[in-house]
Amino acid sequence: MEIVVALFFSTLRQAAPLLLTALGGLFSERSGVVNIALEGMILFGAAAAAITVNRIEVASGGLEALWIPWVGVLVGALVGGLVGLIHAIASIKYRADQIVSGTAINIAALGAPSILLQVLYNNTSTSQEVKNRLPLISFGFGEVSVLVLGAFLLVPVVWWVLFQTPWGLRLRAVGEHPQAAETMGVNVIRMRYTAVILSGVLAGIAGAYLSIGFLNQFIRAMSAGAGFIALAALIFGKWHPFGVLGATLLFGFAQALAIQLQGGDILPATIVQALPFVLTMLVLAGFIGRSRPPAAVGKPYDK
Amino acid sequence: MGRYLFLIAGAITLVLMILSPWAVPMREFDGTGYLLNPLGAMNPKGLALPEGLSFGWLGLFFGLWAVLLLTASLVMFLPGAQMRARVLYVLGGVGVLLFALEAYLFYQAIAAANDAALAAGARRPPLRRFALSLGAYAGLFYALGLLLLARMQLPGGLAFLVRLRGVVVPVVSLLLAVVVGAGVVAVLRPGLGTQGVEDLGLRELIAGKLDLVTYTFQILFSPILSLAGIFNSLSFATPLIFTGLAVAFGFRAGLFNIGAPGQLTIGALFAMLVGVYLPLPGWLLLPTAILAAALGGALWGGIVGWLKARFGANEVINTIMMNYIAASVLLFMLAANEYSFFGNKVTLPFKAEGFEGRSEEMQEEARIPHMIDILAPNSTFSWALPLAVVAALGVYYALRRLELGKRLLAALGAMVAGFVLGGLVPGIPVTISSALSSQLLNGSFLVAVLALLFYNFYLFRTAGGYELRATGLAPKAAEYAGVNLKRKMIMAMIISGALAGLAATHYVLGAGMDGTYRLKTSIPSSVGFDGIAVALMGQNMPLGIFLSATLFGVLLAGGVSLNAQLGISNQIIQVLQALIILFIAVGGFLPRYFTDPLRAAQVETEAKAEQEARQAKSSPAAGD
Numbered sequence: 010m011e012i013v014v015a016l017f018f019s020t021l022r023q024a025a026p027l028l029l030t031a032l033g034g035l036f037s038e039r040s041g042v043v044n045i046a047l048e049g050m051i052l053f054g055a056a057a058a059a060i061t062v063n064r065i066e067v068a069s070g071g072l073e074a075l076w077i078p079w080v081g082v083l084v085g086a087l088v089g090g091l092v093g094l095i096h097a098i099a100s101i102k103y104r105a106d107q108i109v110s111g112t113a114i115n116i117a118a119l120g121a122p123s124i125l126l127q128v129l130y131n132n133t134s135t136s137q138e139v140k141n142r143l144p145l146i147s148f149g150f151g152e153v154s155v156l157v158l159g160a161f162l163l164v165p166v167v168w169w170v171l172f173q174t175p176w177g178l179r180l181r182a183v184g185e186h187p188q189a190a191e192t193m194g195v196n197v198i199r200m201r202y203t204a205v206i207l208s209g210v211l212a213g214i215a216g217a218y219l220s221i222g223f224l225n226q227f228i229r230a231m232s233a234g235a236g237f238i239a240l241a242a243l244i245f246g247k248w249h250p251f252g253v254l255g256a257t258l259l260f261g262f263a264q265a266l267a268i269q270l271q272g273g274d275i276l277p278a279t280i281v282q283a284l285p286f287v288l289t290m291l292v293l294a295g296f297i298g299r300s301r302p303p304a305a306v307g308k309p310y311d312k
Numbered sequence: 313m314g315r316y317l318f319l320i321a322g323a324i325t326l327v328l329m330i331l332s333p334w335a336v337p338m339r340e341f342d343g344t345g346y347l348l349n350p351l352g353a354m355n356p357k358g359l360a361l362p363e364g365l366s367f368g369w370l371g372l373f374f375g376l377w378a379v380l381l382l383t384a385s386l387v388m389f390l391p392g393a394q395m396r397a398r399v400l401y402v403l404g405g406v407g408v409l410l411f412a413l414e415a416y417l418f419y420q421a422i423a424a425a426n427d428a429a430l431a432a433g434a435r436r437p438p439l440r441r442f443a444l445s446l447g448a449y450a451g452l453f454y455a456l457g458l459l460l461l462a463r464m465q466l467p468g469g470l471a472f473l474v475r476l477r478g479v480v481v482p483v484v485s486l487l488l489a490v491v492v493g494a495g496v497v498a499v500l501r502p503g504l505g506t507q508g509v510e511d512l513g514l515r516e517l518i519a520g521k522l523d524l525v526t527y528t529f530q531i532l533f534s535p536i537l538s539l540a541g542i543f544n545s546l547s548f549a550t551p552l553i554f555t556g557l558a559v560a561f562g563f564r565a566g567l568f569n570i571g572a573p574g575q576l577t578i579g580a581l582f583a584m585l586v587g588v589y590l591p592l593p594g595w596l597l598l599p600t601a602i603l604a605a606a607l608g609g610a611l612w613g614g615i616v617g618w619l620k621a622r623f624g625a626n627e628v629i630n631t632i633m634m635n636y637i638a639a640s641v642l643l644f645m646l647a648a649n650e651y652s653f654f655g656n657k658v659t660l661p662f663k664a665e666g667f668e669g670r671s672e673e674m675q676e677e678a679r680i681p682h683m684i685d686i687l688a689p690n691s692t693f694s695w696a697l698p699l700a701v702v703a704a705l706g707v708y709y710a711l712r713r714l715e716l717g718k719r720l721l722a723a724l725g726a727m728v729a730g731f732v733l734g735g736l737v738p739g740i741p742v743t744i745s746s747a748l749s750s751q752l753l754n755g756s757f758l759v760a761v762l763a764l765l766f767y768n769f770y771l772f773r774t775a776g777g778y779e780l781r782a783t784g785l786a787p788k789a790a791e792y793a794g795v796n797l798k799r800k801m802i803m804a805m806i807i808s809g810a811l812a813g814l815a816a817t818h819y820v821l822g823a824g825m826d827g828t829y830r831l832k833t834s835i836p837s838s839v840g841f842d843g844i845a846v847a848l849m850g851q852n853m854p855l856g857i858f859l860s861a862t863l864f865g866v867l868l869a870g871g872v873s874l875n876a877q878l879g880i881s882n883q884i885i886q887v888l889q890a891l892i893i894l895f896i897a898v899g900g901f902l903p904r905y906f907t908d909p910l911r912a913a914q915v916e917t918e919a920k921a922e923q924e925a926r927q928a929k930s931s932p933a934a935g936d
Contacts (some may be wrong), residue, residue: 045628095894105897108568108628109848113893116841120886121496128500128883237632244626274652283640284632293625293633 024261030239033211040204045111046234048119054216058085059227089213104309184303334447344505350374395787407455416798471919485895496630532870549865555843558812565804566784571631572840574638575609582608587678594677609813649928696735703730754822754920
């Protein structure tokens with residue numbers, strides 16, 4: 010019983026960053042822009058949040074206050090949004106290949122934080138540990154970070170925005186048939202910019218959760234493929250918020266299981282760690298249902 | 313518009329000449345320098361120059377440059393393109409000459425001072441770290457810009473530039489990346505030697521920052537200045553050639569292979585298994601191990617290709633997933649000996665004794681020798697390799713009449729014969745410095761060159777390669793013409809993976825990682841990602857891939873010294889690569905006729921029409 014509860018909460022903790030990132034990716038891909046840069050956006054957000062909180066702590070002489078981690082989340086979201094803006098400018102304004110541009114951001118996310126870390130902490134792979142982590146919410150038999158709860162509450166909100174508001178309808182139209190949407194008076198370019206920046210903001214928040222919620226410091230490449238798994242969850246979830254919820258829970262469960270099995274004598278940890286990735290590939294091969302992407306995804310828009 | 317851009321470029325050049333150092337005759341190891349500028353030297357840490365060293369002539373050059381800049385700025389307002397072009401050519405030539413003169417005078421003065429000191433009994437030359445600096449380079453770049461602008465004034469100037477777009481876009485992207493990278497360094501670090509200096513003036517502050525970024529890039533490019541540095545750079549470049557070819561091969565087929573890291577890892581694993589365990593006769597072991605590396609990569613790429621062909625699964629995400637799986641497999645094999653499956657103990661033999669995750673050593677015959685031992689075994693320059701290259705090239709070009717397959721076969725035969733014969737010719741004794749003999753460049757560089765040749769011949773000289781390129785450019789048209797798209801897709805991923813897997817020859821069989829003939833869990837598989845930058849920068853062309861891999865090899869080699877001397881993380885290279893990829897993706901912010909082949913063709917057509925119209929006008933009789 011105890012292990013089931015532990016596994017349950019571990020699943021929530023593992024799924025939350027995937028969910029936040031995948032919901033962000035949902036906006037971007039629904040608007041017709043492939044966002045393979047989610048992985049990098051998580052890392053930039055994580056680095057920004059951890060460094061911000063640490064700097065505030067250093068400047069204030071080790072102050073501990075409730076608002077400090079939230080400033081970290083805010084900065085993480087802003088930096089994520091900024092990276093989103095770069096991806097948007099490249100792929101919308103300059104019509105870059107969206108996968109190439111995203112890859113550039115992912116590679117930058119491996120190198121750029123290290124340069125800053127070396128200047129600040131004389132160490133290229135980790136930031137200093139922070140004391141002000143995001144608050145936890147207790148459920149009696151287990152506790153999770155506030156952001157975990159927030160991530161799950163965001164699912165119905167995203168569903169409502171996408172499927173119940175005019176803005177959501179326009180967004181989906183832009184991703185399916187931008188020319189038609191344009192004729193109906195929708196500003197395709199602005200919709201896409203908004204959507205890609207939004208995806209960066211959400212991925213940045215997911216990063217902030219990793220560095221100051223799940224852990225208490227930034228570690229180089231700490232996202233460990235979360236952005237890519239989120240992309241797979243998007244495909245598995247058929248580009249629908251509730252589908253994405255189910256997919257991220259499944260992937261989160263696989264990761265939680267990997268952690269639970271570590272150190273035990275059932276399966277070697279290195280094998281278990283590969284499970285989510287194998288699972289992702291099986292999903293992508295369509296062994297578990299076909300899914301159809303938005304029709305205009307990946308194509309630069311020409312009036 | 314263009315006119316004002318040109319004026320702005322002139323203004324920036326002038327500002328750089330006023331603010332930045334022109335030359336640095338001496339530096340400490342930490343980079344603190346004595347900065348020379350025509351408007352006054354900057355010397356924050358009070359370094360003392362040797363007696364009699366004077367750089368008063370810099371003021372004269374500043375005056376000359378000012379005149380040149382002013383004249384050039386006025387030229388653009390001259391009427392008549394021919395006239396403008398002529399004056400710009402002259403001014404550009406004068407500028408290049410001025411720069412050459414500066415360089416000559418500067419290095420002459422340094423050499424004289426060093427000789428004088430040595431003659432006076434100094435044990436080491438007093439000036440060791442010296443170089444021209446940004447102020448002088450700004451002039452050179454401006455002069456080169458003038459020459460280009462002159463060509464642009466002449467008829468067909470734009471078409472000339474557009475025809476060179478395969479070079480223009482990467483070069484512009486590289487320059488932009490350097491500028492942004494310089495900005496990052498300047499923001500994050502204090503100027504060299506200015507840290508802790510009280511009441512630093514604004515001018516000193518700016519000059520210090522400009523000096524910092526110039527020196528940063530001077531260190532990054534410094535490996536090209538010595539033979540050992542070149543060897544070191546090529547050793548970094550070797551795996552990049554393989555992974556760059558792998559990514560480029562995918563691009564050519566319309567596939568984005570981000571899986572080079574995983575393919576390299578599995579290739580390394582296969583090569584290790586053959587190299588350590590397979591009991592083969594000596595002469596067969598090395599070729600088998602090399603093939604095994606290719607096979608491992610081919611398997612890892614082929615799975616993704618098959619999944620795409622069979623199920624339409626996106627290759628981008630799948631290759632990324634395969635990277636993580638490969639990393640897990642490597643750890644599983646080499647991080648520990650004992651595992652338990654559902655309580656049953658299983659022992660694996662692969663991990664060698666010790667704390668580190670590493671394999672046993674390769675068998676003697678499976679090792680690729682170091683380059684220096686191929687070129688000059690036992691400190692004797694051997695004619696084997698040069699003769700092999702000459703013989704192969706000679707036969708290849710002599711047999712123009714033969715069909716390609718036979719021609720290549722004959723060239724291969726000539727190469728082997730040349731190698732054997734060259735080995736029999738008595739060599740020349742040479743002395744090899746310890747800096748050179750310690751370099752990790754090994755025979756896998758030659759394998760990389762062969763891979764480049766394969767890429768070139770397969771893609772551009774065979775029907776299969778033609779079909780592959782057609783598939784990448786227009787899959788539907790290719791299918792209509794009878795190409796089996798699914799088979800092509802799988803095959804493209806297999807070959808792409810094999811090329812990436814061959815990178816393992818450098819790390820495992822050639823001991824290119826740290827000089828030990830083993831596979832380690834710390835194998836730098838991320839060079840697979842660097843291959844993306846190499847392929848994009850090289851525009852998927854063989855020569856381009858070689859050049860861009862070499863460029864990144866130089867930067868990576870320089871990054872090691874950068875870390876040691878200035879404490880700037882060599883991750884800056886990774887950021888530069890990312891920036892280059894991003895800038896190439898956006899076409900270097902250039903107009904679309906530089907990136908869109910259709911629009912490029914349009915520019916050419918217009919230029920041709922213009923030229924014909926002009927000819928018709930100059931000889932009216934011929935026009936009718």
